[in-house]
Amino acid sequence: MIIIFPGRPDGIPLSQVSTNISFDILEACLIDMAKKARISRWPSGMVSQEKVDLFNLSTYYMSPKEVEEATERNGCFSIEKMEILPHPRTGQSLTAQQKAQVISFHIRAIMEGLIKAHFGDDIRLDQLFDSYSKKLEDEISAILSAKTQTLLCCA
Numbered sequence: 001m002i003i004i005f006p007g008r009p010d011g012i013p014l015s016q017v018s019t020n021i022s023f024d025i026l027e028a029c030l031i032d033m034a035k036k037a038r039i040s041r042w043p044s045g046m047v048s049q050e051k052v053d054l055f056n057l058s059t060y061y062m063s064p065k066e067v068e069e070a071t072e073r074n075g076c077f078s079i080e081k082m083e084i085l086p087h088p089r090t091g092q093s094l095t096a097q098q099k100a101q102v103i104s105f106h107i108r109a110i111m112e113g114l115i116k117a118h119f120g121d122d123i124r125l126d127q128l129f130d131s132y133s134k135k136l137e138d139e140i141s142a143i144l145s146a147k148t149q150t151l152l153c154c155a
Contacts, residue, residue, distance in 0.1 A: 001077070004085070007151040008061040017061050018146035022107055025139060029131045030055065033123075047119050055118050057111075064151060077155045085150040100136035103143065104129050 008017045015021075030052045037046030062070065064082055071079050094102070108129050115123060136143065 001155045003153045006061055007149050008063050009147050010063040010065045012147040016147050018143050018148045021143050021146050025135045026132055029128055051119055079153050079155055081154040083152045085152050096140045097137050100133050100140050103136050104133040
């Protein structure tokens, strides 16, 4: 059996994983939409703070050491080989705005269905992800310097 999944280097806190930083920025955009809705008395396409508070996407990126420990505790299989796959740094010639847009497109592709299911069809997704792209652009250096790795396990 071969499993490939996202992870983080040993000793790196979850707060320094690029996907967690990206999701924190998306959360900030949802909070901004809820604040605007409250101020302008609920225009169409806005979200409530209550729905934002209830939107919980639990993610956890294990380190190689944690994967080994969890596998040992489970006892159903053993890891024959584990490798950290290199992350190719594509788009080196892209501007900060273009890099932010690429990340925004990827996160939208992953999250759009979940967001629609939770907030309903009225949420203005284009407005949400335009705001997200702008915030990503402001934080692009933190995201690109964050620690993430892809683990390959053969069991």
